[in-house]
Amino acid sequence: MITADPARRAARLAEIRKILEQKAAVEDRDLLLAFAPVAFAEMPDRVALELSAEAMSARLADHFRFVAREIPPPTQLYRGLPGLHVAVRNPETGSWITKGPSNGVPREVTVIETHTLDAPFIFESLKNYFRRAGIRVFSAIHPVLAVRRQWERIVWIGGPLEEGSRECYCHFVVERIDSKERLRHLEHEVFSVLKAVFTGVEDFPDMLRTVRELGPRLQSRKGDVAETEAARKFLDWLLADNYIFQGTVKYQVGPDGSADRVLESATGVFTDAALLPVVFPGVVEDVEANILPRPGDDRIVNIDYCHNASAIYHLDPIDDIVIREWDQAGRLREATLLLGRFAKGAFTQKTAEIPL
Secondary structure, eight states, rough: OSSHHHHHHHHHHHHHHHHHHHHHTTTTHHHHHHHHHHHHHHHHHHHHSSHHHHHHHHHHHHHIIIIOOOOOOGGGGOSSSTTEEEEEEEEHHHHHHSSSSSSOOOOSSSEEEEEEEOOOTTTHHHHHHHHHHHEEEEEEEOOOOEEETTTTEEEEEEEEEEEEEEEEEEEEEEOOOHHHHHHHHHHHHHHHHHHHHHHHHHHHHHHHHHHHGGGGGOOTOOOOHHHHHHHHHHHHEEEEEEEEEEEEEEEOOOSSSOOOEEEEEEGGGGGGGGHHHHHSHHHHHHHHTSOOTTTOOSSSSEEETTTTTTOOOSSSSSEEEEEEEEOTSEEEEEEEEEEEOOGGGGGSSOGGGOOO
């Protein structure tokens, strides 16, 4: 974290460590003292220096409890610990929020915490989610930790460059939400955002392979060699970091002309049917209604800009793409749906540079 006063931050951290040494339980002391500087380093000056040392030590102890001592519920376990651990709660009376000056942050707030393995786009996706949901964020941190476990219990914590499991802790202080139902809904949506991010990251190689293998199978319905070549070059262009993939799935067209989703072909968000309506409300229904081409539509590539629909953690609309595979008789045999959005770099390119 960039700071205007390194000496003052170092002095404040020493003061915090002294308080933690005195107040921490014996069994937690060493681990808490290892965790504190990693989390403190991610705090902006307005939080790290303006809150009292007592408030900061209480806040760091609360962060530590969530990361090191709180076990995620079974519904949030995901490929082992730490899972996709999410908690949305209102601080109790006497917690860190009431200790010392608040530096302009209201005392009536809600806290959202997440603890996961480290992966790209976690913090950015959560920030976008809160913006889309219209939830005002007062402060946020997202330290990355190196963690070692023994019998599923954390026994060592270090900085992000040290050896161990790289894990990410996010902490958001937002405007107060009193409704218990809305708190539960918020927790479920944050969990769903994290799961969408992780399925996208984990299945990214499979998505690239799906698109790469499409190229040789493409052919123009009209036998136009130039159209076929343009479609293949467009797929290569997508693969050159011009498209952010969130999921792919194949549809087979039956003798009756209906298109059926091939579940075993699913990657990314399509691997979890329950995730789609939460993270992409209304998108898939709209997209699947247009999988089959209308009369006279002979295109290989169909790009649809969903101006009226988007993911709950994206600020921009979804750009879904349907790749059609025509057979020798001109019948649609299969269609592959790509769900995602064009990368920002794609919009800086000249139209003539896009091969379609």
